[in-house]
Amino acid sequence: MVLSPNDDATVSPVLAPTGEVTVQDSGSLSDNRSIRGATAVEATHPGTSPGLGHVEIPVPAPIQGFLPTDRGALTPALTDVHPMGLHCPEGGMNTSILSQAEEVPPGSPYSRPSYWLDPAKAQEHIDRIHRFRILVMGRANAGKTTVLQRVCNATDQPETFDEKGEKVDATVVRGSLWRGYHNIENELVFRDNPGFVFHDSCGFEAGSEESFDIVMKFVRDRAKATRLDERIHAIWFCIPLNESLRVSMAAEMRFFDECDTGHVPVIVLLTKADTLSLEAIQELMNQGMSVDDAMRGAAEVEERILNHYLQMVKDWLNKKSFPPKDYLSLSGMQQEGADCTSLITCTANALKEEALEQLLLSTRQSNLEICMEFAIMKTLKRLMTKQGYKVQPASLTFYMSRWLPYVRNGDTIPHPGRSLKMPTLSISKQYSMQYVAEHGLGSILVFEYLYLFQVQNGRNNMQEGLTLAVKEYQSSGIQAKVNESIQKAFDMHGNNVDILCPILVHIAMENQLCKILFPLY
Template identity: 70%
Template sequence: MHRLDPAEAREHIDRIKRFRILVMGRANAGKTTILQRVCNTTDQPEIYNGKGKKVNATVLQGSLKRGYHSIDDELVFKSNPRFVFHDSCGFEAGSEQQFDMMKEFVMNRAKTVQLDKRIHAIWFCIPLHDSHRMVTAAEKKFFDECDTGHVPVIVLLTKRDTLALDAFMELIDDGLNEDDAMERAAEVEKRKLIECLEKVKGWLNKSRFPPHDYLPLTGMQEEVADCTTLLTYTANALNEEGLQQLLISTQQSNLGLCMEFAIMK
């Protein structure tokens, strides 16, 4: 097989005009909200099938909410069409068939020679609102069985904001009044976040194909949420400078990200 030298590889990457991300995780993990914040919009995405034909969103809307759609579908936001997203809804329900379809998609799209179809990064969302089942059997199975090759997987700990209420209630249960509980809640929330992060790392770092990195997200329900850290983590995880530039080029208005990678004069 012909191996591309660095110059050829860069030339091939330069022909790719859109950055493609697979977003994984169970329903209600906050995936759509993250994508909206990254693309700076509150609109729903336009949906295209695997052949590039636009799908009637009103027909699919109910299915999307329940997670019934094809992983091949492309989700594109008008506000930033240089991003293409795929959503892996379905496999966490325990269906072997759904898992196999997801696995086949990941394996094929991570290594396809069609560079415009290749996924460049995977965001795996794990919500913190249910501390008793932060990592499900299906999620562990993904990291044990799915070799994503050079495509980095970043675990996003979502619904972090729910820890604030947990912290407040814990302090109330300890006998503090509301004012004192409010004052100390941030400190307890930080401790809870560290505990959750260590638990998830403990489970997933033992897997055959562990994540590249972990990132707790906060404030994603705010329309002005800052996604610079998420994009920086993603760019740092990429093993090709050309792919870093491709990602950064989708965010030219993000001064913090551009300065981070010194592409602004």
């Protein structure tokens, strides 16, 4: 039986593909209504288990954060597929912005709407964006440099490059980069994570009309730049809590009243929240407490004060013509290794294209659990709904792998003129939503293990590493445990993806190969 990629009707489960499988795949994801051009799946051996078959996936291409598109036909198992890479000039074409919105359940990191590029065009263009570009705004001493260092896991100052890409002498930018002397067009890049490019807002809070106009022009130009690699993808607006908010926010409120950032999300970051602890202690001491008692009880009061300031800022800015996309308070940023998970998650949820979410999370190079969580809640969830289970195993594996940060150094990845082979990881005998869940979850667990012990360690034989990862997943009993847990979830909740997908995230986190096989890793 052949499933038509254009059939919008409800499709009854068919026998899963095994043995010889023929696939025609456009290599692009559709919106939530269908998988456009996605797969014609023919089962040539009815009644056999898909777990015995093999699927082929494209090798990650040596470009930042993304893998090549699978456009080959998957013919008999263990035959090679040569994916077609893109050879267009980098960032040389404009693209439409959004076509479809999806509401996701509140709570967790996916509580905001997500928007999708037309799927046939999204990957073609966004694959040419090699770095995630962020404009960082805020006054001097707002804690911006510290935030960027924590995001990039760096302790040094960023290197500065001018508009021509030439490095600016460090003596010119020594000391604070955030005191109004930095050209907003200059790029700030940390050696430890060159996948991020930052721009400084040049201290327009000083009240200069010229400085304000420069920022406005930069935002307008970079939000709609013809070259995609020059566009800004997000704006972090830092507001420190160690100053009088009402006095210090005149320029900020003007920005949100006059500057339309278009599709580029602005996230307000309340920095230096740690300073509120002194305010909390002082408040308790004014009530008659001793210093020791006040210090012990300060945490609860500090949280109340923070929530008060947060609500105050929201009340002011949400009334403006162009309010922020979201708000986030940051504390503990002075500590090396401070957790930036909330900032990355908040930014990813504010983006309007899934491919940009993938670029951000893979650029971060840390916390693979976030990558896994988004892969399940975004990609796998969509593929499980409606016609999602029409996608064939090779494409499913490929889509899941795109969330992991495979490419940081071209030397660690083979040339994409090869394919990788792996078996299907589902034990289901029917091609169904449960089959997609089992193979998708197995794929993300295998690729997480592969990343940590293959790519991160600089090994070059990807096929050998993938084969080893699959073997560990199957022989360790983890696969059986995962699929048993998935079966129980489906037995309890049927095909309700809103309930199933958070459960799948929990199953994935509980069955990471590295944590189970190497608990001290």
